[in-house]
Amino acid sequence: MAYDKFNILTSTAVPLPLENVDTDQIIPARFLKATERVGFGDSLFRDWRYNQDNTPKEDFVLNQDRFSGKILLGGKNFGSGSSREHAAWAVYDYGFRCVVSSFFADIFRGNCLNVGVLPVQVSAEFLQKIFDATAADETTELEINLPEQKITLLTTGESESFDINGYKKNNMLNGFDDIDYLLNIKKDIETFAENTPL
Amino acid sequence: MSATKTLFDKVWDSHVVHKIQDGPDVLFIDRHMVHEVTSPVAFLGLKNRNIPVIHPEKTFATADHNTPTINQHLPVADPLSANQLRMLEENVNKHGISYWGLGHEKNGIVHVVGPEYGITQPGATIVCGDSHTSTHGAFGAIAFGIGTSEVEMVLATQCIMQPKPKRMRININGKMSRGVTPKDVALFIISQLTTSGATGYFVEYAGEIFTDMSMEGRMTVCNLSIEMGARGGMIAPDEKTFEYVKGREFTPKGAGWDKAMAYWETLYTDEDAIFDKEMTFDGSLIEPMITYGTNPGMGMGISNDIPMASAVQGGATTYQKSLKYMAFNEGDSMMGKPIDFVFLGSCTNGRIEDFRAFASIVKGRKKATNVTAWLVPGSHKVEAAIKEEGILDILIEAGFELREPGCSACLAMNDDKVPSGKLAVSTSNRNFEGRQGPGSRTLLASPLVAAAAAVTGKVTDPRELMEEMVAG
Ligand code: SF4
Numbered sequence: 001m002a003y004d005k006f007n008i009l010t011s012t013a014v015p016l017p018l019e020n021v022d023t024d025q026i027i028p029a030r031f032l033k034a035t036e037r038v039g040f041g042d043s044l045f046r047d048w049r050y051n052q053d054n055t056p057k058e059d060f061v062l063n064q065d066r067f068s069g070k071i072l073l074g075g076k077n078f079g080s081g082s083s084r085e086h087a088a089w090a091v092y093d094y095g096f097r098c099v100v101s102s103f104f105a106d107i108f109r110g111n112c113l114n115v116g117v118l119p120v121q122v123s124a125e126f127l128q129k130i131f132d133a134t135a136a137d138e139t140t141e142l143e144i145n146l147p148e149q150k151i152t153l154l155t156t157g158e159s160e161s162f163d164i165n166g167y168k169k170n171n172m173l174n175g176f177d178d179i180d181y182l183l184n185i186k187k188d189i190e191t192f193a194e195n196t197p198l
Numbered sequence: 199m200s201a202t203k204t205l206f207d208k209v210w211d212s213h214v215v216h217k218i219q220d221g222p223d224v225l226f227i228d229r230h231m232v233h234e235v236t237s238p239v240a241f242l243g244l245k246n247r248n249i250p251v252i253h254p255e256k257t258f259a260t261a262d263h264n265t266p267t268i269n270q271h272l273p274v275a276d277p278l279s280a281n282q283l284r285m286l287e288e289n290v291n292k293h294g295i296s297y298w299g300l301g302h303e304k305n306g307i308v309h310v311v312g313p314e315y316g317i318t319q320p321g322a323t324i325v326c327g328d329s330h331t332s333t334h335g336a337f338g339a340i341a342f343g344i345g346t347s348e349v350e351m352v353l354a355t356q357c358i359m360q361p362k363p364k365r366m367r368i369n370i371n372g373k374m375s376r377g378v379t380p381k382d383v384a385l386f387i388i389s390q391l392t393t394s395g396a397t398g399y400f401v402e403y404a405g406e407i408f409t410d411m412s413m414e415g416r417m418t419v420c421n422l423s424i425e426m427g428a429r430g431g432m433i434a435p436d437e438k439t440f441e442y443v444k445g446r447e448f449t450p451k452g453a454g455w456d457k458a459m460a461y462w463e464t465l466y467t468d469e470d471a472i473f474d475k476e477m478t479f480d481g482s483l484i485e486p487m488i489t490y491g492t493n494p495g496m497g498m499g500i501s502n503d504i505p506m507a508s509a510v511q512g513g514a515t516t517y518q519k520s521l522k523y524m525a526f527n528e529g530d531s532m533m534g535k536p537i538d539f540v541f542l543g544s545c546t547n548g549r550i551e552d553f554r555a556f557a558s559i560v561k562g563r564k565k566a567t568n569v570t571a572w573l574v575p576g577s578h579k580v581e582a583a584i585k586e587e588g589i590l591d592i593l594i595e596a597g598f599e600l601r602e603p604g605c606s607a608c609l610a611m612n613d614d615k616v617p618s619g620k621l622a623v624s625t626s627n628r629n630f631e632g633r634q635g636p637g638s639r640t641l642l643a644s645p646l647v648a649a650a651a652a653v654t655g656k657v658t659d660p661r662e663l664m665e666e667m668v669a670g
Contacts (some may be wrong), residue, residue: 001232019516020493024630029609033278035238035285047632077394085345111345165656166222182355197461198228198322
């Protein structure tokens with residue numbers, strides 16, 4: 001599914017300073033029953049965000065007006081657990097284009113890249129700096145520069161570079177997806193398929 | 199460059215169609231398993247692009263995630279689940295994919311039926327839109343969970359694009375002690391590595407403890423690889439593996455078998471092959487395990503006390519939030535904690551061996567009155583074996599009932615939800631907040647520990663209930 005191209009993003013951030021945030025929290029299983037990709041943003045962090053009677057939990061960060069923006073900050077090992085791409089859809093559909101953490105779970109990271117959410121992995125120290133700056137002042141802005149692979153805390157000018165392979169970077173910059181690539185090399189794949197042992 | 203390779207390298211490298219410079223490998227997929235929850239948007243993608251499923255004969259579909267586990271002969275009551283099931287049926291019919299839907303004699307959890315019918319084979323690349331696809335690694339396959347975009351890629355092109363993971367080997371020698379099962383071995387490893395300790399790696403399990411295990415046990419171990427963050431886990435195939443695979447419906451026969459065997463016999467790690475990381479543990483020190491927190495890494499020997507926040511890796515805030523959710527305190531003993539639910543089932547522990555273990559404890563005892571027990575076979579084949587082996591009689595005699603196959607309370611998409619605040623001992627794979635229903639609290643454990651809890655109504659060391667082993 002097509003997503004918006006990503007180039008340079010300047011935005012405030014929403015802090016969620018917890019570790020091991022798993023995809024069952026990002027979107028609980030009972031919201032996986034759709035057959036189309038619509039409306040997942042409403043279920044993002046559903047059980048942390050709403051009480052069982054659907055009233056908002058005031059102390060959860062998405063319910064606090066002070067915090068907003070297109071960047072989600074998460075603690076170490078963000079996105080662990082289930083392979084549900086719905087988690088990445090929920091993050092994107094809610095309006096986030098980037099998740100910053102000191103460590104991502106593998107499948108979630110891959111899913112994000114496939115749906116147009118940029119996972120930015122920074123050092124634990126830098127992440128803490130961003131958390132602190134955002135907690136102290138919610139208008140703190142970050143710049144995520146994909147062409148230069150650089151994240152900058154605009155209030156202090158401190159920055160760090162982040163990794164992304166050249167292929168995925170090009171995809172994100174242009175809004176391409178892997179299927180287009182694979183369909184282009186279909187002939188090679190079919191030749192290969194004829195010679196597989198199983 | 200050295201020509202020596204790990205098992206993982208051999209299988210991976212032989213499936214690379216194309217290497218992209220500064221990018222992922224294009225990996226050919228031999229077997230693709232599909233279920234109702236993570237496939238509809240992928241099929242929709244094909245429809246929008248107006249392209250077919252390229253290899254329906256390499257694609258297998260089952261309904262398991264949201265199916266009811268009672269009255270499967272009746273229409274599915276929940277309209278959203280019914281709609282997903284209907285979509286799957288439409289999609290497989292349209293594309294000519296074999297489908298074992300609700301009520302079909304081969305129906306069951308995707309990772310249970312794959313091996314049962316020989317879809318799972320050594321040296322294959324196997325994917326499914328479910329993270330516990332790692333189960334199939336027990337056969338020496340490279341198997342891992344994928345997202346829906348990737349499901350679409352595989353349907354369309356039989357390939358995915360992934361960077362090659364690093365290699366880790368986990369060596370465990372020694373024998374499993376009394377009361378210890380493959381589940382305990384896996385929970386032990388995760389407790390040592392944490393839930394992110396193997397992120398970025400593909401794990402090979404090696405050593406006596408794994409070679410001694412049955413195929414069912416190996417499946418349980420490989421199943422849980424994802425819970426330490428690994429892409430997947432695998433065990434080199436041996437005589438036990440070939441014996442298991444032989445003669446199953448989708449296993450090659452005749453000359454095809456000989457050809458496959460010639461390949462399968464090359465599937466081992468060369469003697470001096472190098473791993474990016476190696477871990478070694480002494481298997482004889484592993485105890486029956488139980489988890490006390492909200493991720494599978496928060497586990498310990500059942501007779502231990504819950505660690506203090508100061509003694510654990512990682513942030514104290516996250517740790518304390520987790521204990522608060524569980525309504526436990528640092529330093530608590532788990533033994534004797536009253537429980538409300540027991541769940542025996544899932545792709546982790548829903549196979550015949552797990553029901554045998556459970557029955558060995560409850561035999562001649564009665565289910566505790568305060569406990570609701572859900573005993574859910576992983577497939578109809580498992581269900582049939584439970585009946586044939588007389589296990590059902592033991593269970594009924596002890597006051598239990600058997601439900602119909604499916605994922606059930608593993609992810610609680612159907613009606614099998616543990617109510618808010620209730621404590622469940624579960625043989626499944628995740629104790630995340632709300633995993634078994636909003637507000638539910640989960641203790642992960644083996645079928646033996648689950649059985650001991652089911653008959654005593656509290657957390658109990660199964661060794662106290664096991665018959666003394668006869669020497670000899
Ligand atoms: S039993 Fe649980 S983990 Fe296994 S396939 Fe079903 S939902 Fe996934």
